[in-house]
Amino acid sequence: ETGVTQTPRHLVMGMTNKKSLKCEQHLGHNAMYWYKQSAKKPLELMFVYSLEERVENNSVPSRFSPECPNSSHLFLHLHTLQPEDSALYLCASSPGTTSSYEQYFGPGTRLTVT
Amino acid sequence: GNSVTQMEGPVTLSEEAFLTINCTYTATGYPSLFWYVQYPGEGLQLLLKATKADDKGSNKGFEATYRKETTSFHLEKGSVQVSDSAVYFCALSDPLSNDYKLSFGAGTTVTVRA
Numbered sequence: 001e002t003g004v005t006q007t008p009r010h011l012v013m014g015m016t017n018k019k020s021l022k023c024e025q026h027l028g029h030n031a032m033y034w035y036k037q038s039a040k041k042p043l044e045l046m047f048v049y050s051l052e053e054r055v056e057n058n059s060v061p062s063r064f065s066p067e068c069p070n071s072s073h074l075f076l077h078l079h080t081l082q083p084e085d086s087a088l089y090l091c092a093s094s095p096g097t098t099s100s101y102e103q104y105f106g107p108g109t110r111l112t113v114t
Numbered sequence: 115g116n117s118v119t120q121m122e123g124p125v126t127l128s129e130e131a132f133l134t135i136n137c138t139y140t141a142t143g144y145p146s147l148f149w150y151v152q153y154p155g156e157g158l159q160l161l162l163k164a165t166k167a168d169d170k171g172s173n174k175g176f177e178a179t180y181r182k183e184t185t186s187f188h189l190e191k192g193s194v195q196v197s198d199s200a201v202y203f204c205a206l207s208d209p210l211s212n213d214y215k216l217s218f219g220a221g222t223t224v225t226v227r228a
Binding site for chain 1: 148150155156157158159160163203215216218219220221
């Protein structure tokens with residue numbers, strides 16, 4: 001138990017659906033992250049929020065839309081996804097955004113796009 | 115740019131065998147180095163870290179020493195157990211580039227047989 005929870009753990013959606021992934025951290029951290037983990041590929045950083053402000057958007061398609069209403073919650077809104085978007089989506093948090101802070105990861109949401 | 119190279123897997127061992135996973139890095143500054151572990155069906159967990167040269171990180175019987183002269187951070191465990199079966203990721207963060215980004219290696223899958 002890392003103090004970062006993600007729901008749902010598994011999600012199957014069609015290409016025309018709209019769904020949201022939720023992440024919550026109970027650690028009092030100020031920074032939150034979304035990563036994509038695909039089979040046989042390195043972890044890809046998608047978005048970074050620091051104090052509820054987006055500080056990084058790593059050329060992610062607009063069909064992924066993040067939202068950070070407060071420092072404890074992070075959402076990833078999904079719409080009109082493609083089958084290649086099927087992956088494990090990991091949320092992480094850290095106390096701040098300096099290099100000495102390790103990141104704490106949630107268990108991930110396994111997304112399948114049909 | 116920053117990058118991490120770790121040995122390709124999969125690695126299959128018998129219980130009580132010695133495990134080494136090689137990791138080398140390229141960084142523009144003086145990075146912090148991490149090993150993360152991902153057990154089946156879970157997110158990444160920080161295993162150990164080192165923030166300066168000659169530091170040794172250790173946890174759960176695993177060790178890694180920050181070697182600046184060889185730009186390496188190899189992970190070792192003297193006697194593995196079946197419960198050590200997981201994917202291991204080497205990572206770095208570099209304060210002279212993007213200070214909040216973790217650069218991950220591709221991961222090494224380790225399977226320990228009873």
